[in-house]
Amino acid sequence: MKVKTTCYKINELFETIQGEGSFTGQPSIFIRLQGCPVGCSWCDTKHTWEIDPQLQVASDVMLGKTQESDYWSELSIEQILETITTEGYQAKHIVLTGGEPCMVDLKPLCEALEQAGFSCQVETSGTFEIRVSDNCWVTVSPKVNMRGGYEILTSAMSRANEIKHPVATEQHVDELKALLAEHQITTTPVYLQPISQKPRATELAIKTCIENNWRLSVQVHKYLGIE
Ligand SMILES: C[S@@+](CC[C@H](N)C(=O)[O-])C[C@H]1O[C@@H](n2cnc3c(N)ncnc32)[C@H](O)[C@@H]1O
Numbered sequence: 759m760k761v762k763t764t765c766y767k768i769n770e771l772f773e774t775i776q777g778e779g780s781f782t783g784q785p786s787i788f789i790r791l792q793g794c795p796v797g798c799s800w801c802d803t804k805h806t807w808e809i810d811p812q813l814q815v816a817s818d819v820m821l822g823k824t825q826e827s828d829y830w831s832e833l834s835i836e837q838i839l840e841t842i843t844t845e846g847y848q849a850k851h852i853v854l855t856g857g858e859p860c861m862v863d864l865k866p867l868c869e870a871l872e873q874a875g876f877s878c879q880v881e882t883s884g885t886f887e888i889r890v891s892d893n894c895w896v897t898v899s900p901k902v903n904m905r906g907g908y909e910i911l912t913s914a915m916s917r918a919n920e921i922k923h924p925v926a927t928e929q930h931v932d933e934l935k936a937l938l939a940e941h942q943i944t945t946t947p948v949y950l951q952p953i954s955q956k957p958r959a960t961e962l963a964i965k966t967c968i969e970n971n972w973r974l975s976v977q978v979h980k981y982l983g984i985e
């Protein structure tokens with residue numbers, strides 16, 4: 759009898775410094791899942807949107823990428839743990855991102871990673887049910903009125919350990935305020951993240967953070983030119 763093992767479609771697996779939110783500065787292993795239907799016009803990882811069966815490659819090809827691409831590989835939990843060991847990664851914090859990682863059940867992966875001594879964090883748009891371990895740190899970056907037509911789930915807003923909102927215009931700030939009111943979020947830390955390092959967006963984020971006692975998240979890795 760064939761035993762079914764949980765597999766994940768992975769675009770990239772790499773070690774770097776977490777550049778966003780509360781864990782900024784923390785050495786982290788990033789697992790970037792393939793696939794996202796949300797359709798943010800300014801998304802910085804558009805190469806993860808489609809799951810094209812023609813672009814499935816062997817894990818060594820995916821791991822050997824030297825630039826962004828829409829190639830992906832299917833890895834089991836065991837293969838993910840094995841890769842972390844063989845790559846010699848030292849970080850003890852793992853960030854599950856994408857694409858939209860919450861399209862799939864991440865709980866078995868989180869639990870296996872925690873069992874192996876890692877802490878987990880997920881980066882999600884809040885438009886899919888969040889299936890992670892109880893201890894997983896959840897970063898919700900809510901996506902309002904995007905092309906895909908997805909709604910923010912109340913369950914996602916209330917599970918969030920932090921809310922990290924990309925902003926470029928006053929409208930983005932208003933949308934966030936409406937969302938916080940609608941879902942009665944009062945104590946969760948809120949970060950504003952300027953979209954694509956645009957000076958106007960950064961200025962707006964600084965001003966709005968000061969006005970509302972929110973925090974600033976500036977995608978440190980982009981300023982450093984690292985992954
Ligand atoms: C690429 S997304 C992947 C995870 C998930 N789909 C989400 O949106 O949270 C990772 C983070 O990058 C943020 N992001 C994407 N494009 C950005 C951009 N151009 N400027 C600033 N932040 C961006 C997202 O809001 C999210 O917080």
Ligand SMILES: Nc1nc2[nH]cc(C(=O)O)c2c(=O)[nH]1
Binds near residue numbers: 774778803855881
């Ligand atoms: N260094 C680094 N930090 C990050 N934090 C969130 C990221 C993401 O793409 O989800 C990201 C990323 O792509 N690189």
Ligand code: SF4
Binds near residue numbers: 797804858
């Ligand atoms: S939800 Fe995340 S991955 Fe999907 S388009 Fe928006 S920023 Fe990009």
Ligand SMILES: [Mg+2]
Binds near residue numbers: 802
């Ligand atoms: Mg990124």
